[in-house]
Amino acid sequence: xxxxxxxxxxxxxxxxxxxxxxxxxxxxxxxxxxxxxxxxxxxxxxxxxxxxxxxxxxxxxxxxxxxxxxxxxxxxxxxxxxxxxxxxxxxxxxxxxxxxxxxxxxxxxxxxxxxxxxxxxxxxxxxxxxxxxxxxxxxxxxxxxxxxxxxxxxxxxxxxxxxxxxxxxxxxxxxxxxxxxxxxxxxxxxxxxxxxxxxxxxxxxxxxxxxxxxxxxxxxxxxxxxxxxxxxxxxxxxxxxxxxxxxxxxxxxxxxxxxxxxxxxxxxxxxxxxxxxxxxxxxxxxxxxxxxxxxxxxxxxxxxxxxxxxxxxxxxxxxxxxxxxxxxxxxxxxxxx
Amino acid sequence: xxxxxxxxxxxxxxxxxxxxxxxxxxxxxxxxxxxxxxxxxxxxxxxxxxxxxxxxxxxxxxxxxxxxxxxxxxxxxxxxxxxxxxxxxxxxxxxxxxxxxxxxxxxxxxxxxxxxxxxxxxxxxxxxxxxxxxxxxxxxxxxxxxxxxxxxxxxxxxxxxxxxxxxxxxxxxxxxxxxxxxxxxxxxxxxxxxxxxxxxxxxxxxxxxxxxxxxxxxxxxxx
Numbered sequence: 001x002x003x004x005x006x007x008x009x010x011x012x013x014x015x016x017x018x019x020x021x022x023x024x025x026x027x028x029x030x031x032x033x034x035x036x037x038x039x040x041x042x043x044x045x046x047x048x049x050x051x052x053x054x055x056x057x058x059x060x061x062x063x064x065x066x067x068x069x070x071x072x073x074x075x076x077x078x079x080x081x082x083x084x085x086x087x088x089x090x091x092x093x094x095x096x097x098x099x100x101x102x103x104x105x106x107x108x109x110x111x112x113x114x115x116x117x118x119x120x121x122x123x124x125x126x127x128x129x130x131x132x133x134x135x136x137x138x139x140x141x142x143x144x145x146x147x148x149x150x151x152x153x154x155x156x157x158x159x160x161x162x163x164x165x166x167x168x169x170x171x172x173x174x175x176x177x178x179x180x181x182x183x184x185x186x187x188x189x190x191x192x193x194x195x196x197x198x199x200x201x202x203x204x205x206x207x208x209x210x211x212x213x214x215x216x217x218x219x220x221x222x223x224x225x226x227x228x229x230x231x232x233x234x235x236x237x238x239x240x241x242x243x244x245x246x247x248x249x250x251x252x253x254x255x256x257x258x259x260x261x262x263x264x265x266x267x268x269x270x271x272x273x274x275x276x277x278x279x280x281x282x283x284x285x286x287x288x289x290x291x292x293x294x295x296x297x298x299x300x301x302x303x304x305x306x307x308x309x310x311x312x313x314x315x316x317x318x319x320x321x322x323x324x325x326x327x328x329x330x331x332x333x334x335x336x337x
Numbered sequence: 338x339x340x341x342x343x344x345x346x347x348x349x350x351x352x353x354x355x356x357x358x359x360x361x362x363x364x365x366x367x368x369x370x371x372x373x374x375x376x377x378x379x380x381x382x383x384x385x386x387x388x389x390x391x392x393x394x395x396x397x398x399x400x401x402x403x404x405x406x407x408x409x410x411x412x413x414x415x416x417x418x419x420x421x422x423x424x425x426x427x428x429x430x431x432x433x434x435x436x437x438x439x440x441x442x443x444x445x446x447x448x449x450x451x452x453x454x455x456x457x458x459x460x461x462x463x464x465x466x467x468x469x470x471x472x473x474x475x476x477x478x479x480x481x482x483x484x485x486x487x488x489x490x491x492x493x494x495x496x497x498x499x500x501x502x503x504x505x506x507x508x509x510x511x512x513x514x515x516x517x518x519x520x521x522x523x524x525x526x527x528x529x530x531x532x533x534x535x536x537x538x539x540x541x542x543x544x545x546x547x548x549x550x551x552x553x554x555x556x557x558x559x560x
Contacts, residue, residue, distance in 0.1 A: 094342065106341040132344040231359070316408065 004128045004227070005142040006135020007164030011176040011196075013220040014161030015212065017145025018047045021091060021122065022054025023163060023210055024141040027173040028089035028118045029060050030209075036060075038082055038090045040074055042067045042097045045302045060088070069305070072264035072273070073102035083111065089118040089141075094134070095127065098311065099246070099271030100264055106137035113138070118170075125149045125162070125223070126242065127269055129235030141165045148315075150222035160219040174198070175210035241316045242270050245323070249314045252327040258334035263309055270315060273299065276308040279334055285310070287333045293326055434495075434522060496525045500532025507536070 001010040014020045025037050037055065039048070041064040048062075055062055063082055066075040074092060083090060090112050094105045109119035120141040121134035126148055134142040146160030147153075165174055180195030198209040230238065246268050253261035253274060260275035262268060274296070276284060285295035296312035303309065314323065359365040364373065370382070379385060386394070404410045424437050431437075448454060452467055462469060472490040479488040492498050503515050515533065517526070 101342055103341060128344070130344060131342045136344065137341075319412075 001162060001223070001227075002164055004125070004133055005123065005144075005164050006133035006139075007142050008135075008166045009171050009174065009178065010142075010162065010164030011174050011178050011215070013146070013215040013217070014163055014176055015214060015216060016147075016157075016159035016161045017122070017143065018050035018161075019054075019212065020143035020145075020161035020163040021047060021051050021120070023161075023175045023212075024120045024143050024165075025051060025055055025060060025089065025091060026058060026210070027141060027165070027170060027175070028120060029055075029058070031169055031173050032088045032116065032118060034086055034088035034117070036063060036087045038063050038065050038079070038087055040065055040067060040092050040096060042072065042303075043091075043093070044097045065090075067096075067098070070264065071102075071266045072096060072098040072100040073104060073266060074108075076104065079111075083115055083117065085115050085117075087112075087115055087117040089120050091120040091122070093122040094131065095124060095269045095271065097271075098264060098273050099262075099268045099313075100266040101131075101269055102266070106132065109134075109138040109140070124270065125227075126235065126238055129230075129232070129237070129239035130243065131239070131269075135164075135166060140167065140170060146219065146223050149226045150219040158216060158219060160216045160223060162223075171196075172198075173209055175212075176215055238316060239269075242314065245314045245316070245318055245320075246270055246272065248320065249312065249318070249323045249326075252323055253312075253330065256327055256330045256334060259330060263306065271311055271313045273306065273309050273311055275306065276310070276334070279308065281308045281310045284330070284333055288326075288329060291329050291333075293322075293329060434524060496528035497532075499525055499529050503529060503533055504536070507533075 002008065014023060028037065029035055037060055039051070039062055043051075043064075051062065054060075065082055066078045067073065068075045073096070079090070090108060092102075092105070092108060095101050105121075109121075112119040118140040119134075119138070120143065121139040122143050122145075123131075123134055125144055125146055142162075142164045144162040146162045150160050151158070163174065163176070165171060171178075174196070175198060177194050178196040179192055182191050182193060182195075183189065184191045197203075198207075227235065250262050250268065250272055253259055258277050258279065260277060261272070263273035263275040281295075281298040281300050285298060288295040296310040299306055299309045299311055363369045374381065402413065404413065429437055453471065476488045476490055480486065492501060506515065507513055513536075517529070521529075
């Protein structure tokens with residue numbers, strides 16, 4: 001995982017992606033001594049909710065950076081006005097919650113560093129088959145949800161939290177466990193041990209970096225097996241398959257009258273937002289379900305700026321036929337409402 | 338797409354990997370294959386099959402569709418399987434040998450334990466105390482149920498048990514005639530014939546004679 005992300009250290013996992021964000025934010029606050037965290041306004045509402053649980057009790061304030069209405073990327077003007085020398089870190093995602101690949105993403109860590117702030121980047125593990133790892137563009141902490149490389153959807157859990165960082169000072173702040181490789185006393189055989197476990201069961205409670213240091217050992221092993229099996233070639237192929245299918249889906253849906261697809265002008269990976277010009281997104285989903293199709297996540301209530309909209313997802317599991325079927329059904333539904 | 342985000346170094350590392358070789362399956366790499374063949378002094382993989390007469394070997398490619406990935410194979414097989422209509426979806430009145438009974442969840446949970454599931458035959462019987470005890474319990478319960486003095490620790494299936502029983506009877510009586518009901522399940526009859534008829538051929542000590550599964554009816558009882 002360190003290899004993939006370009007991080008120096010990755011721990012042996014956390015609960016899930018959201019909990020990894022919370023821990024990353026607290027690491028940044030502890031190591032910079034600052035209490036302000038910038039996050040994209042496009043952050044998944046569930047993740048935001050977990051992040052608040054992690055940050056508010058310890059006096060960390062969350063400020064949301066708006067997204068560009070055209071591209072869905074971070075609004076650079078808004079970011080400039082909020083990123084200052086009181087900022088502990090900027091957290092952002094590649095791809096974003098809207099599925100967009102922000103061309104500025106690789107430049108943001110240096111922008112943060114110029115203010116003494118850290119950059120926390122959330123990545124999609126499979127996307128690193130084709131995209132640079134956060135460490136390759138100087139991110140300080142990398143986090144991810146690792147469900148996609150370790151287990152099926154399973155009604156939403158269990159999940160796999162991935163967290164890694166660069167630099168000696170941050171390593172000391174890393175919650176959870178780090179397994180290290182060493183040698184036996186006689187120096188002859190390789191041996192493994194827990195080299196860092198800054199958890200409250202092992203050290204003084206007030207010195208613990210976190211009280212939630214549980215790791216997801218089984219899924220972490222699953223992820224190791226998954227990535228080893230695919231190898232760099234397989235992972236790249238998978239990335240390209242998903243990218244191509246995403247583009248195909250956007251192309252098909254762009255031909256559906258009454259639909260704006262994609263809603264933003266950007267590059268996309270795996271997910272994209274569609275806008276419904278005359279229909280309610282929740283009603284469209286209800287109709288799709290009655291036709292035997294699960295629609296995307298309805299965004300209208302949580303992102304009213306976007307109007308009636310949904311976030312659609314396409315993976316290697318989505319067949320071309322099912323994309324065609326979705327587009328045909330949407331034509332019928334949007335033509336009829 | 339945004340080139341800043343594309344990993345150029347990853348591109349390079351991908352180039353080094355042969356598409357058809359697998360990093361964790363050594364014999365998928367051509368150079369490792371060659372080394373393995375050299376080590377055993379064989380020129381080619383084909384040579385390993387040279388002692389199989391060519392007339393019994395399949396010379397044409399197997400009629401299996403070409404797939405690019407595990408995912409494609411699974412999709413294909415699932416499409417085939419989806420043509421099945423399982424007893425969970427539709428009622429069934431089919432029995433005749435295999436029966437639709439409820440098996441309590443605890444049975445599956447216990448037989449799924451690796452100590453049991455991976456134990457075929459306890460080659461080091463004395464260190465497999467748990468397995469031995471479980472089989473002992475099986476024998477005792479069945480003996481109790483059936484009123485037999487001895488029950489063994491199981492055979493393949495019911496039909497094979499009939500075959501073995503018939504041969505036991507023949508060996509112990511020295512007689513070669515077995516009576517069976519005409520209404521025997523044709524599948525069981527077929528297995529029974531496999532067990533009994535070959536005993537006709539004197540393969541070893543010459544006196545071995547046919548063990549006819551003979552009743553007046555059975556020779557005509559199969560469909």
